[in-house]
Amino acid sequence: MRLVFYAAVISLFSFFRCEKDENENCLADMVITKATAVNTSGIQYGIILTVEAYGANLCYTYSHYDVRKTGEREYAIRIKATVPCGSPVCAQALVYANPSYRIDNAAIGVNTLNFYNGNDLFTSATVTVY
Numbered sequence: 001m002r003l004v005f006y007a008a009v010i011s012l013f014s015f016f017r018c019e020k021d022e023n024e025n026c027l028a029d030m031v032i033t034k035a036t037a038v039n040t041s042g043i044q045y046g047i048i049l050t051v052e053a054y055g056a057n058l059c060y061t062y063s064h065y066d067v068r069k070t071g072e073r074e075y076a077i078r079i080k081a082t083v084p085c086g087s088p089v090c091a092q093a094l095v096y097a098n099p100s101y102r103i104d105n106a107a108i109g110v111n112t113l114n115f116y117n118g119n120d121l122f123t124s125a126t127v128t129v130y
Helices: 002-015
Strands: 025-029 031-038 047-055 061-071 074-084 095-097 100-103 109-117 120-129
Touching: 031 074, 031 109, 031 120, 047 061, 047 074, 047 109, 061 095, 061 100, 074 095
Parallel strands: 074 109
Antiparallel strands: 025 074, 031 047, 047 095, 047 100, 061 074, 109 120
């Protein structure tokens, strides 16, 4: 009897399971227009970044920094935004973001920060951690 009950419950859950919503969000790159980093006097402070970026239309919402370590003292940095998946109709106006970020555990010495717009290198900066 219990087996029949559990089978019925599982059947109900599979019948009413969630389908992907057409309005689900996807990630997109924002366009970086300015990037700055500050030299720091100790590894406990990390590397402080400030970036100015924009999205192509009002569907863009700043999400996060995508920071990937590509070498011992080298980082690839992109700015990510959420946008509706598919082909939504969005008002044509630029959306600006000016987020800050801290890279923790940066190595002492000269660190290279590569800022990308998609796959294209926007600029590189060197930061010294004392």
